[in-house]
Amino acid sequence: GAGVSQSPSNKVTExxxxxxxxxxxxxxxxxxxxxRQSLGQGxxxxxxxxxxxxxxxxxxxSDRFSAERxxxxxxxxxxxxTQQEDSAVYLCASSxxxxxxxxxxxxxxxxxxx
Amino acid sequence: xxxxTQAQTEISVVEKEDVTLDCVYETRDTTYYLFWYKQPPxxxxxxxxxxxxxxxxxxxxxxxxxxxxxxxxxxxxxITASQVVDSAVYFCALSEANAGNxxxxxxxxxxxxxxxx
Numbered sequence: 001g002a003g004v005s006q007s008p009s010n011k012v013t014e015x016x017x018x019x020x021x022x023x024x025x026x027x028x029x030x031x032x033x034x035x036r037q038s039l040g041q042g043x044x045x046x047x048x049x050x051x052x053x054x055x056x057x058x059x060x061x062s063d064r065f066s067a068e069r070x071x072x073x074x075x076x077x078x079x080x081x082t083q084q085e086d087s088a089v090y091l092c093a094s095s096x097x098x099x100x101x102x103x104x105x106x107x108x109x110x111x112x113x114x
Numbered sequence: 115x116x117x118x119t120q121a122q123t124e125i126s127v128v129e130k131e132d133v134t135l136d137c138v139y140e141t142r143d144t145t146y147y148l149f150w151y152k153q154p155p156x157x158x159x160x161x162x163x164x165x166x167x168x169x170x171x172x173x174x175x176x177x178x179x180x181x182x183x184x185x186x187x188x189x190x191x192x193i194t195a196s197q198v199v200d201s202a203v204y205f206c207a208l209s210e211a212n213a214g215n216x217x218x219x220x221x222x223x224x225x226x227x228x229x230x231x
Binding site for chain 2: 031033035042043044045048050056059089091093095101102103104105106107108
């Protein structure tokens with residue numbers, strides 16, 4: 001079956017603009033995660049969705065970051081008023097239920113803020 | 115606090131050599147999961163293995179093997195007879211059962227492995 005897909009694959013934007021990043025998880029996976037991968041910072045957790053439960057937003061770095069997940073499937077990560085330090089690869093992962101199940105990752109969106 | 119340390123930033127070997135990637139973790143939980151992921155130059159993270167904290171049995175999958183030792187909080191990864199296609203960044207990660215349903219992964223900084231012909 002299809003894996004996790006993300007769009008766009010690359011996004012270049014100007015400082016101060018808003019961006020939306022999209023994630024399509026694997027069908028049937030109820031858990032969805034967003035991570036950010038920055039040079040020198042490694043991978044860091046941003047936000048987690050599980051079914052219809054309230055998301056865990058504890059990893060979002062500022063209130064400029066938000067995410068939603070519609071219908072328990074597609075998720076959108078929005079960054080408002082982008083800053084240069086937001087430049088990174090944004091990775092989406094999904095897993096079947098939660099537990100200790102392995103997470104399957106999408107190819108990521110490379111965001112460059114000029 | 116939870117933490118994953120991969121002390122080796124970069125490793126370079128010649129094809130057919132064996133290579134071990136180290137991973138040391140910290141957690142206060144008694145139930146947790148450990149993972150290895152591979153990130154080839156294409157960038158997509160590929161799942162390799164998951165172990166839970168109650169299963170210390172070593173695992174072998176082809177040329178890959180993993181050594182989990184709770185006594186030293188280590189989960190090391192060995193590639194036997196390395197090949198050029200093994201060149202990638204390898205990440206070790208931890209998730210904790212007491213985190214509730216959010217089994218976010220806590221990542222090491224990765225080890226970049228270069229296998230030269």
